[in-house]
Amino acid sequence: AQKVTQAQTEISVVEKEDVTLDCVYETRDTTYYLFWYKQPPSGELVFLIRRNSFDEQNEISGRYSWNFQKSTSSFNFTITASQVVDSAVYFCALSERGYSTLTFGKGTMLLVSP
């Protein structure tokens, strides 16, 4: 069975600090997809990134970067120079095969203070 663990329930930082959100996953499939979604206080779920199990390249997009390591079953998300607008709940998610449902972690609430 698939499982996603986000051990950090809540993180508080001050603006301009760097912050890393941890995600550990479990799956028996060799082909799977990992995702990060952002849920701001307004409630919508915003897609941030998708990574497939064959692509361990790290990715950087502006202030966001993702580190995927199959050896430790982790897919961590770093925000550099955090901003107040980054305050949200961040969900890591897994789908075990193409075109399947998402299993979400419990989410990490990030609070960025001015």
Add this chain to the structure above:
Amino acid sequence: AAGVIQSPRHLIKEKRETATLKCYPIPRHDTVYWYQQGPGQDPQFLISFYEKMQSDKGSIPDRFSAQQFSDYHSELNMSSLELGDSALYFCASSSLAKNIQYFGAGTRLSVL
């Protein structure tokens, strides 16, 4: 770019009433998913449709049913509502080519 449209955004119902939630997927997306998110919880998968046929089923109560219509919009029908059904209900859509689920803004259902 067009996004997933859900209606209504907010819905208030009494216990034992029925509710219908609607979802209009992104154009040319062939799969629709429904998720339920309780307060402070992560989204839980309910049901999905691919090309108008049910493709997967999660923890959807028997009191709930859903379908996808010929124009690809989907409806989630909920009967005999209970207090515990109060939640945020998301619809998402994806295409076979990209396998990324894009979510609508959600319908917040309150059962009183």
